[in-house]
Amino acid sequence: DGGITQSPKYLFRKEGQNVTLSCEQNLNHDAMYWYRQDPGQGLRLIYYSQIVNDFQKGDIAEGYSVSREKKESFPLTVTSAQKNPTAFYLCASSILGSHNEQFFGPGTRLTVL
Amino acid sequence: GQQVMQIPQYQHVQEGEDFTTYCNSSTTLSNIQWYKQRPGGHPVFLIQLVKSGEVKKQKRLTFQFGEAKKNSSLHITATQTTDVGTYFCAAPNMDSNYQLIWGAGTKLIIKP
Numbered sequence: 001d002g003g004i005t006q007s008p009k010y011l012f013r014k015e016g017q018n019v020t021l022s023c024e025q026n027l028n029h030d031a032m033y034w035y036r037q038d039p040g041q042g043l044r045l046i047y048y049s050q051i052v053n054d055f056q057k058g059d060i061a062e063g064y065s066v067s068r069e070k071k072e073s074f075p076l077t078v079t080s081a082q083k084n085p086t087a088f089y090l091c092a093s094s095i096l097g098s099h100n101e102q103f104f105g106p107g108t109r110l111t112v113l
Numbered sequence: 114g115q116q117v118m119q120i121p122q123y124q125h126v127q128e129g130e131d132f133t134t135y136c137n138s139s140t141t142l143s144n145i146q147w148y149k150q151r152p153g154g155h156p157v158f159l160i161q162l163v164k165s166g167e168v169k170k171q172k173r174l175t176f177q178f179g180e181a182k183k184n185s186s187l188h189i190t191a192t193q194t195t196d197v198g199t200y201f202c203a204a205p206n207m208d209s210n211y212q213l214i215w216g217a218g219t220k221l222i223i224k225p
Contacts, residue, residue, distance in 0.1 A: 031211055040122075042201060042217040043156070050211055058212070090155055099144050099205060101158040102213065 003027065004105035006091050011110045013085075021076045021108045023091035032074040033092040033102065036060060043090065049074055050096060078110065085112045115140060117204050119216030127224050132189040134219035136202035143205050145185045146213070147176060151198040159187075159200075189221070197223055 004025040013019045025032065034046040045058030049068040063082025068074055074093075078085045088109050092102040119136045126132050136145065144163045148156040160169055162178035162185060169176045173196075175188045189196055199218040206212035 040220075042119075043215045045212060048211060056211075092156075096211065099161070099163075101146060101161065102156075104155040104157070107155050 004091060004093055004103055006089075006105035006108050008108060009106065011108055013110070013112050015112055016080045018080060019078050019085075019110065021078070021089055021091075021110070023074045023076065023105055024072055025074075025091075025093045025103075025105075026072060027093055027103060028071070029093035029103070030071070030096045031094045031100075032068070033094075034058075034064070034066065034074070034076045035090040035092065037088045037090060037107075046076065046089075085110060115207055115214050117202060117214050117216045119202055119219060121219055122217065123220045123222060125222045125224050126192050128194060129191050132192050132196070132221050133186060134200050134202075135184065135186050136204075136216050137184045138204060139183070140207065141182045142185075143182075145178060146203045147185075147187055148201045148203065149198050150201065150218070154198070156201060192221065192223065194223055197221055 007022045031050050033048045035043040044060050046064050047055050047058055047066045049055035052071050055066050055068050065077045088107050090107045091105040094100045094102045117136055117138050146161045147159040150156045160176050165182050166180045167178040173190045177186045199220045201218045202216040203213040206214050
């Protein structure tokens with residue numbers, strides 16, 4: 001089955017620790033995205049990538065980092081510099097171009113204790 | 114910056130009643146997309162509207178794109194429990210070919 005996988009579904013970390021969230025897609029999409037969703041709110045773009053080895057900051061990139069070494073993979077690291085990291089993180093992919101629909105993974109719910 | 118305003122934030126309905134959510138932009142949109150997110154789930158694409166005045170239907174769901182391409186609506190007739198979730202609109206960022214600007218979403222709640 002084609003799709004996007006994110007792991008783990010739930011993640012708990014102590015304050016001050018970096019944590020990396022996984023995102024893998026087998027849809028052969030060039031574009032990949034990371035969003036953050038807080039309770040009762042919409043989606044805010046953290047980073048996006050249009051091609052391997054290239055990525056751009058979104059609206060709330062501070063305290064986060066990404067890499068795009070393979071087309072299929074776009075991991076997100078939540079660093080200790082992120083002041084309020086507890087949130088629901090969603091990864092998405094699409095064919096290049098914002099007019100194309102985005103396909104989302106199941107999300108990772110990160111709780112920092 | 115570019116924004117897409119979506120209202121209302123919540124709508125409580127009795128099962129069988131209708132539901133409507135609205136999205137508005139101050140700028141002309143090239144297209145608008147609608148997504149549904151079930152509780153605890155992830156957004157799932159519903160439809161894309163491109164043409165001025167376009168109306169599309171999916172069973173009990175009716176999607177409209179305004180004549181000026183600055184507003185859009187989603188109307189659900191005779192809501193069912195399976196309709197529960199949050200509905201988002203999203204439109205391309207004029208400054209970037211690869212970003213979507215998302216509305217804040219409207220949560221559909223069925224009264225017990």
